[in-house]
Amino acid sequence: MQNEIVDVLVIGAGPSGSVAAAYLHKQGLKIKVVEKNSFPRFVIGESLIPRCMDHFEAVGLLPCLEAEKFEIKRGARFVNGKGEMCNFDFSEKYTDGWDWTWQVPRADFDKAMTDELQQWGVDIDFQKEVIAVDFTEDGASTTTIKDVDGNESTIQAKYIIDSSGWGRVLPRLLDLDAPSSIPKHATIFTHVKDIKRPEGREGTMITFDVVDTETWLWVIPFSNGDCSIGYVGPIDYLASFEGTPTEKLREMMKLSNYYFERFDGVDYKFEPRQIKNFSASVKQLYGKGYALTGNSAEFLDPVFSSGVTFATESAHLAAQLISKELKGESVNWETQYKDYIMYGVNVFSTYVKEWYTGNLQKIFFHPTINLGIKEQICAVLAGYVWDKSNPFVKNHDRLVKTVARVTEMEQEGTA
Ligand code: FAD
Structure with a gap:
């Protein structure tokens, strides 16, 4: 059986895998990406939020995406059957950062990135599926992959980034799945x-x-x-x-x-x-010799379009930490990876949950929504959920509820 040896194996070539691969390649590491499908392939997740532009820019993937002339997304609009409307404009947000992004057919978007990576010389094997992974005690791994004809080969790696999205390769193989706290839809x-x-x-x-x-x-x-x-x-x-x-x-x-x-x-x-039942979570985001990124780790809900941005945020961070570790620097995965990623996930999950309780809808459709509040919420909707100077980030767990209650009282004429 053929065997290859690399520094880092990336499983999956969606946005998460591509951002991780781009970063690691630029660091001079020997990497390999294994992707089950041939590209272009359909995947859902078409409305981006501005924070992910930081990641594409940081790893050098922005120019190939700009060349595709995708539809520019400058905000998000909410309407309802009563004729009410609320427009968020990303240029009017509390936190500094990108004020636009794209609306993308993912087949084209994902292929633009893998084409670019291949031009850089990144080794991507399409139509190869990861079917088994064995870890040694020090975190080194041997991964078995299968091609479309059923031929198997192995890859030895010092680290694995599991960016397999809905494939959830390591959560399945290592029994890491955990129930999500988001209501099922x-x-x-x-x-x-x-x-x-x-x-x-x-x-x-x-x-x-x-x-x-x-x-x-x-x-x-x-x-x-x-x-x-x-x-x-x-x-x-x-x-x-x-x-x-x-x-x-x-x-x-x-x-x-x-x-x-x-x-x-x-x-x-x-x-x-x-x-159905697409929300997903895991017991742990990393282990010896591996990190989970993107949907392979956490997926909340389609509302507010956070999926790709968490996929690229986690991939960019995991790639940076792995690169540091392989260069001999020490990394605290618990604080530098898990705590950081979960902070953003928790902020966003408040907004997802408060959407489905109806509290955010009360705030959004209130005819005289306070502009300061709107700008702070807009920064969250743009994906800037790590800016603790934003009260709607720092106090996410109680502020949305409080503002919704005040809005309700105003509408009842009791405030
Ligand atoms: P993916 O894009 O799924 O890529 C994973 C890759 O891994 C795939 O190409 C797959 O073929 C490959 N793979 C899987 N198993 C294996 C294996 N065994 N071996 C090798 N390769 C493998 N997000 C947004 O940002 N905006 C939205 O508007 C949005 N809308 C959504 C609507 C719905 C209904 C749903 C369910 C989700 C939505 N999402 C949205 C979420 C979005 O789909 C994901 O968050 C995003 O695609 C995650 O990217 P990823 O790179 O982690 O995984």
């Missing part, structure tokens, strides 16, 4: 030819259309003329719609006052896909 989504797209900004704005407290529609227009549409809601509610996935989604589109006309009768580019 389901989703149904597709891409459409956006032939009735209105002219100007209205046509290209990413929007969350709230049909009731726990059910919402995403609309993510792409620069290629297509648009991603999808519902998220309680599992039983989505299951109550009958028929084929296309029939279900067409029926659900009637729930949206704002978007029904635009997407009525347009062709779906593929039979809508359905997923």
Whole structure:
């Protein structure tokens, strides 16, 4: 059986794996990326938030992404069936940082990064699946991979970054899965030819259309003329719609006052896909000889589009720490990796949970939302969830509830 020896093995070539590989390659380490699929491949996760631009810039992947001319995303809009609307503009946020990002068909986005990495000379093996990993006591590993014809080979590595997304390779092999604290939801989504797209900004704005407290529609227009549409809601509610996935989604589109006309009768580019129970967590984010990044570690919920940004934040940090360690510096993985990543995850998970309690919707749709508060929340929605000078980061666990209560009292005329 063929055997290769590398410094770091990266499992998966999504945004997390690509950012990790880019950083490690630039550090002069011998790396290998193993990816189960051939690219381009479909994956959901199309609306980015500005914080991830810091990571693409830091590892040198920004120019290849800029060249793709993806739709620019400058904020996020929330609408509801009562005709209320709330616009967040990332240029009006509390924390300094990027004030724009992209809305991307992930097949093209992910391929742009792997093409670039291959041009740099990064060794990426597509259509190879990791099927087993053995660790020695000092953290060195031997990983078994299988190609599409069933041929197996091995890779010896000093470190593994598991960026396998929904594949969750190490959580499965090492029994690291843990229940998520986020309420369970389901989703149904597709891409459409956006032939009735209105002219100007209205046509290209990413929007969350709230049909009731726990059910919402995403609309993510792409620069290629297509648009991603999808519902998220309680599992039983989505299951109550009958028929084929296309029939279900067409029926659900009637729930949206704002978007029904635009997407009525347009062709779906593929039979809508359905997923449920997608929130995921792990018992530990690292161990001797490995780090988990991106969805392989934690996934909260599609609302607020944090997935890719956590994937790149964790990948960039894990790659930096591994590089330090392999160069002989000491690293405290508990404080420098786990505590840091979990701080951001916990801040964001408050916002996800408070979305589904309806508290954030009360704040967003309040006609006279305080501008200072809006800027602080906007920084969170842009992914700047490690800025402890922002009260909506530092006091996330109580401030959202308090402001929602005050908003409620104002509406009742008791404040
Ligand atoms: P991925 O992008 O999933 O990449 C992992 C790669 O690993 C894949 O290419 C896979 O083929 C490969 N792999 C898997 N198993 C193996 C194996 N055994 N061997 C080798 N390779 C393997 N996030 C956002 O930021 N914005 C959004 O708008 C958004 N919307 C979402 C909507 C829904 C309904 C859901 C469920 C999620 C959404 N997300 C969103 C989350 C987003 O999909 C993920 O957070 C993001 O793709 C994670 O990136 P990643 O690099 O960790 O994993």
